[in-house]
Amino acid sequence: MFRPALDFHRLYTTFNNPVTEVDCGQKCAPFSTRGLPVCCDICEAIPCAYDQEWQYLQTNTDHWHLWQESDCQQEFSAEISDYQVLIACQGSADCQREYRSISCRQFPFFPYITRDSRTLGLTYFWEFEPSCWVISNLHLVLPVFKLQFLSFYDQLFDQWPEEMESYAYLSENMRAYFLSKKRRIPILHRNGKTYLLSPNSERLQKIEPEKLQKFEPFAD
Numbered sequence: 001m002f003r004p005a006l007d008f009h010r011l012y013t014t015f016n017n018p019v020t021e022v023d024c025g026q027k028c029a030p031f032s033t034r035g036l037p038v039c040c041d042i043c044e045a046i047p048c049a050y051d052q053e054w055q056y057l058q059t060n061t062d063h064w065h066l067w068q069e070s071d072c073q074q075e076f077s078a079e080i081s082d083y084q085v086l087i088a089c090q091g092s093a094d095c096q097r098e099y100r101s102i103s104c105r106q107f108p109f110f111p112y113i114t115r116d117s118r119t120l121g122l123t124y125f126w127e128f129e130p131s132c133w134v135i136s137n138l139h140l141v142l143p144v145f146k147l148q149f150l151s152f153y154d155q156l157f158d159q160w161p162e163e164m165e166s167y168a169y170l171s172e173n174m175r176a177y178f179l180s181k182k183r184r185i186p187i188l189h190r191n192g193k194t195y196l197l198s199p200n201s202e203r204l205q206k207i208e209p210e211k212l213q214k215f216e217p218f219a220d
């Protein structure tokens, strides 16, 4: 399928803000299996790149290579589309921040898509609730990060509508999971406010972000 060319140099430049003011890697690493920030541990969160993004990375840095089994001696599963590849870096100690993949920049968030196809705001990859400190501290997510995140995805969905479909599918999975747990979904809304969303009706209830649930081991 034809997909318009995206300028990943420009997209990287305009989606480069850290998620929080503090170095959140120092908050989660002490609790992780290998003592690494969880999203920088390719055995915990395998990075991926769009095919055009991978071309851009290959042209500009030798920091990344295609993910190989020998990169991580354990089983994993990763759902990616046919225009993405799994990649691995040289390690967080040698991180080249200007060449972080989009999957690194967005972590732990993804765009929440409603049943009627609106990009409501940010929500998070829920399987990382026990390992990502940011998820227990959503009140500390910087407004500029949220703006850059949404600007990136608005542009992406405009050019590559199939990507919006894949996040709509992920949002649907999240609704099913939260419904089964009788929980509501935290949303960092594009209007700047924070809400809990009913996975059944998608009704929003405003909440002070400081009052959102925290997860062990970050509950204190």
Ligand code: SF4
Pocket: 019, 024, 025, 026, 027, 028, 029, 037, 038, 039, 040, 107, 108, 131, 132, 133, 134, 135
């Ligand atoms: S985003 Fe989450 S997992 Fe990644 S370094 Fe920050 S706290 Fe750790």
